[in-house]
Amino acid sequence: MANLQNDSDKTSYCLGMDIGMSFKKLPVEINLEAAIAGITDMYSGEKPQVGEQEFMELMRKFQMELRAAAEKQAAAAGAENQKQEAEFLAKNKEDKDVVTTGTGLQYKVLKQGSGDKPTRESTVTVHYTGTLPDGTVFDSSVQRGEPATFPVNGVIAGWTEALQLMQVGSKFKLFIPAALAYGKRGAGQLIGPDQMLIFEVELLDIKK
Known part of the structure; x- marks a missing residue:
């Protein structure tokens, strides 16, 4: 010593x-x-x-x-992540409140808004929390205390699709397959290759 x-x-x-x-x-x-x-x-x-x-x-x-x-x-x-994703999404699909789109994106409406819907060309302001299937939080504007603003077509494919389904004031829970997220490359320290992601997203405003 x-x-x-x-x-x-x-x-x-x-x-x-x-x-x-x-x-x-x-x-x-x-x-x-x-x-x-x-x-x-x-x-x-x-x-x-x-x-x-x-x-x-x-x-x-x-x-x-x-x-x-x-x-x-x-x-x-x-x-291993692909196996877990397939099992998770198959079971999740059985939930009557979960909608599965043609791309494989799954979402659940937590709160239905009444405002406009953004287009691919819109810029939006949202609050969100992103987690892995095990509940690990990897990113959260809510925890930072400041909403995020970005173009709808400037984020992962799962977000681009989901945001266009939301009206201002809505809050959705998204279950995004890896193919609509970061794919085989992953992202950062926490998001591994072929890792599906879960987000709670609240659409606050459409800037343009």
């Missing part, structure tokens, strides 16, 4: 923690003892145990291994 006597010691330890967390996130195994030796040699000015040309070749190979491992992980996660 390290002897942390002052802020400099603690900061140094934190730098080590950061490196360790980076290593832990790698989709391939590394030799921690060898990695520490490399850090020590570079910091102390010792002659590297690997030459420059070999270093470049090994790092190139490592990057290829990382890419292959990441693609394998993404494919496995995507397959």
Whole structure:
């Protein structure tokens, strides 16, 4: 255990923690003892145990291994998400209050408004909360306390379709298949490949 006597010691330890967390996130195994030796040699000015040309070749190979491992992980996660989506939407379709459109979008009217409906060319203001099927919130204008304004044709396909079904004042719950959301690429840290999304959306205003 390290002897942390002052802020400099603690900061140094934190730098080590950061490196360790980076290593832990790698989709391939590394030799921690060898990695520490490399850090020590570079910091102390010792002659590297690997030459420059070999270093470049090994790092190139490592990057290829990382890419292959990441693609394998993404494919496995995507397959699992597709399975969960199919099961979720099939069961959800049995709810008499859920409407399924021709594209596979599902929605439930939580509150029916009486205002105008936007078109693809409209700009709208909404409040929304986006969650994963397990309830994890990944984005919410409600939590931020500020509604969002954007063009109807400038968002994911599931939103573009759903917004045109809503009158101002309406609040819908949307169940959006991955194909109408972010597809295989996912988005950010929380939305994985082929991940279906759930939104509660309230249409507040049509700007134009």
